[in-house]
Amino acid sequence: MADAPKPLDLDRLRTRLKERILGALPDGRLDYCLTCGLCVSGCPASGLEGMDPRRLLRLLVFGQDDDVLATDWIYACTMCQRCKYACPMGIDVGRIVYELRGMRPRDRRPRNLQRSCDLQKASNSTGIPDEDFVWVVGDVLEEVRRNEPEWADLQAPIDKHGAEYFLNQNAKEPTVEPEEMVHLWKILHAAGVDWTYASRWWDGANYCLFPGDPADWELTVRRQAEMVDSLGVRYYINTE
Ligand code: SF4
Ligand code: SF4
Numbered sequence: 001m002a003d004a005p006k007p008l009d010l011d012r013l014r015t016r017l018k019e020r021i022l023g024a025l026p027d028g029r030l031d032y033c034l035t036c037g038l039c040v041s042g043c044p045a046s047g048l049e050g051m052d053p054r055r056l057l058r059l060l061v062f063g064q065d066d067d068v069l070a071t072d073w074i075y076a077c078t079m080c081q082r083c084k085y086a087c088p089m090g091i092d093v094g095r096i097v098y099e100l101r102g103m104r105p106r107d108r109r110p111r112n113l114q115r116s117c118d119l120q121k122a123s124n125s126t127g128i129p130d131e132d133f134v135w136v137v138g139d140v141l142e143e144v145r146r147n148e149p150e151w152a153d154l155q156a157p158i159d160k161h162g163a164e165y166f167l168n169q170n171a172k173e174p175t176v177e178p179e180e181m182v183h184l185w186k187i188l189h190a191a192g193v194d195w196t197y198a199s200r201w202w203d204g205a206n207y208c209l210f211p212g213d214p215a216d217w218e219l220t221v222r223r224q225a226e227m228v229d230s231l232g233v234r235y236y237i238n239t240e
Pocket of ligand 2: 039042043044045046053076077078079080081082083084093094095097
């Protein structure tokens with residue numbers, strides 16, 4: 001059985017909260033919020049976990065740091081930044097949420113979210129071996145060519161040096177619904193696009209963005225960028 005998460009070390013977190021949050025606010029000013037509620041009206045997470053973006057700001061203004069640090073609403077917020085565009089003061093609650101997520105100890109984060117990121121740092125977010133990805137692509141391609149004569153010359157290249165476009169791929173599809181990959185292959189084929197997948201760092205999802213650790217998501221993006229460069233591909237298509 002997994003160990004129970006340790007209690008939040010609120011004393012330690014409180015000392016970091018001000019620095020992280022003020023850096024995410026316009027001019028570093030918490031008191032810019034007018035309490036107008038425009039952010040709440042368009043927020044898909046308003047009311048979940050007893051929280052909304054205006055309330056989060058109010059808790060911060062009134063120094064109720066423990067409530068802010070402990071709320072699981074930060075995982076209900078989608079970080080869509082809709083609030084930022086509705087807010088007359090340009091306050092980006094999604095960015096504040098990102099900072100709060102990064103402050104949450106790893107053993108207190110949603111397990112699947114952190115696990116997907118950890119897997120992606122090693123290879124891809126579902127953890128299927130790279131050889132299986134290559135095999136699945138080849139197998140699905142062969143099946144389409146065999147069963148659909150009008151697509152007998154369909155291509156799904158991997159590691160094609162000098163291709164014009166690099167296409168990444170959400171790892172969920174080759175793992176659980178591989179036939180879903182075919183639609184895009186057909187569109188690219190019909191458009192006459194010269195493209196390729198890679199056999200390493202091919203996962204298009206960026207799960208490491210969501211736990212709020214910049215070093216982790218930079219690492220996964222950088223590895224894919226290096227793969228694109230090593231193949232000498234000109235353009236990068238991010239499917240996610
Ligand atoms: S829209 Fe901006 S100013 Fe209005 S309540 Fe939300 S954060 Fe505050
Ligand atoms: S970023 Fe979060 S707080 Fe802002 S609108 Fe989206 S879900 Fe709501």
